[in-house]
Amino acid sequence: VLTQSPGTLSLSPGERATLSCRASQSVSTSYLAWYQQRPGQAPRLLIYGESRRATGIPDRFRASGSGTDFTLTISRLDPEDFAVYYCQQYGGTSIAFGGGTKVEIK
Amino acid sequence: VQLVESGGGLVQPGRSLRLSCAASGFTFHDYGMHWVRQAPGKGLEWVSSISWNSDTIGYAGSVQGRFTISRDNAKNSLYLQMNNLRADDTALYYCTKDEGGWGGSNEHWGQGTLVTVSS
Numbered sequence: 001v002l003t004q005s006p007g008t009l010s011l012s013p014g015e016r017a018t019l020s021c022r023a024s025q026s027v028s029t030s031y032l033a034w035y036q037q038r039p040g041q042a043p044r045l046l047i048y049g050e051s052r053r054a055t056g057i058p059d060r061f062r063a064s065g066s067g068t069d070f071t072l073t074i075s076r077l078d079p080e081d082f083a084v085y086y087c088q089q090y091g092g093t094s095i096a097f098g099g100g101t102k103v104e105i106k
Numbered sequence: 107v108q109l110v111e112s113g114g115g116l117v118q119p120g121r122s123l124r125l126s127c128a129a130s131g132f133t134f135h136d137y138g139m140h141w142v143r144q145a146p147g148k149g150l151e152w153v154s155s156i157s158w159n160s161d162t163i164g165y166a167g168s169v170q171g172r173f174t175i176s177r178d179n180a181k182n183s184l185y186l187q188m189n190n191l192r193a194d195d196t197a198l199y200y201c202t203k204d205e206g207g208w209g210g211s212n213e214h215w216g217q218g219t220l221v222t223v224s225s
Contacts, residue, residue, distance in 0.1 A: 033211040035150070042200060042218060043142075043150065048211040086150055091209045093164030095152040097142075 002087055002098035010106040017074040019101045021087035026067050031091035034063055034072045037100075038083040046085075047072065077103070107131040107214040109201045114219030117191055125219055127184040127201030135159075135179035138204030140212055141186050143197035143221075153199070154186065157208035169195075191223045 001024040011017055021032075034047040045054040051063040060075040074081055082105050087098040113125040127139070141153040154175040155164045163175055174187040184201055198220050202212035 031209075035212070037150075042215040043212075044215065045211055045213055048205060048213075054213070088150075088211065090211055093155065095140075095155065095164070095166075097150040097152065100149045 004098035019072040021070040033088045109216030111219035125186040134182040138208040145197045
């Protein structure tokens, strides 16, 4: 089970966002991903295996953590970054998504 | 990469539905594929995965025994046969491409097809 916090983050453009994802059991960093879902759109992959950014993802997105505690940091929020973010544990059939964190404009 | 889902619609509880996903823009037979769903206003839920050669398949507990995933590499297509549908299966169903042959992240997503289970 993956638990994301906070449920909603209210910030202004240019601010730093810190999103948390906590696992009930240890997860390999190699199998932890983050996705972004903008309103009305399909999710898109941001970060995968060993905190690598997916193609086209700007370097203001950075993932860190290990074991049961993981963090997605957005260094300076761009207007297009206001969205819902999901963490995911994957690998084999042990696949689960966190409940999501909504980053909204303050 | 393009993934186009089809086959969704309104169906009564207990009935069946078959979803399809037409893939293009990549070598389909080299990649694992997944179905992920999202109930209205809710988060993401993994449904099922299939390896590049169909040898390895997995299901979420909520659909095990009712849903069957399959693929036709000759037709670049992924399928999800859904039987004995329930109201809580109502969701937007996404077809996604794995980053590799099996067990990877969901690298690319379709736009989804909506399944509504209601009498």
